[in-house]
Amino acid sequence: MEIALVTGDITRRNVQAVVNAANSSLLGGGGVDGAIHRAAGPELLEACRKLREETYPGGLPVGEAVATEGFGLPARWVIHTVGPNARAGQTDPELLRAAFANSLQTAVSLGASSVAFPAISAGVYGWDARDVAEIGLRTVREHPGNGIETVEFVLFSDPVAQVFRTVLADLDSRD
Template identity: 70%
Template structure:
């Protein structure tokens, strides 16, 4: 049975097999979680993302999808990049947000990851309500078959987000 937890912390310091990056579709870095992961992973992460853009993802990563790269200088072996829906751009379909979590878990299973850490995808500058993100994320993870994954952590950068995920985990 997969253990699902949440805590306040720095995703870039998590000692797990894979961390999930709340990326933008360009995969070339940005602000928030994305910028922190790129900074902590070092320049080889950007090079790997540029290679993805030059080969398999010339138009960028679609909203709700996920793709993996090595973690390079991070404690995590892999980074699974996913693009959350942007509520400010009218992307308010809960299924798109749920897909970020399920597609990331699909990738983790394919990689053989036993532990995965997620941020609150779309709860930052993309404008989604923290409680809604938490409910959707927890439901998506609980409903996903995760063969081989022992632990899923939600690693949140604020007390407000951590509290939203705590409420979702006890419902």
């Protein structure tokens, strides 16, 4: 599985699935979540409302993942996952690992060969970018792939991208 690090806008990536760092309501928000909802269009919000009504009336649990169509995005699917919120006391690294792992499993179940991840929980949820990079990159590298050929980490700023580059180089040097 090829891993690429990209600085830019995840909503413009030409991949089969983009991962949305969603909140548990699935109804949009700020950061990556808001950007994905705006770019995908109102159909995404409607699909998420339907998921809430039919499957997740209490909201999507932290670490879980669920997919919708991509609607107005170049990506065919949006995989919504809820990362842990360190500012709310959710500091267990296993919750963050689960968000990455369950997103990958959802991509496999969809048959996606390419996936773009944001830095889940590194923004407003207060996780340190290095911790997110280590957990995210390690989880992707340990995943068997099962049809996923490319995973992109689409990072919102140069400083966060540099952290991911450093962590990836450290992981490569250990192999």
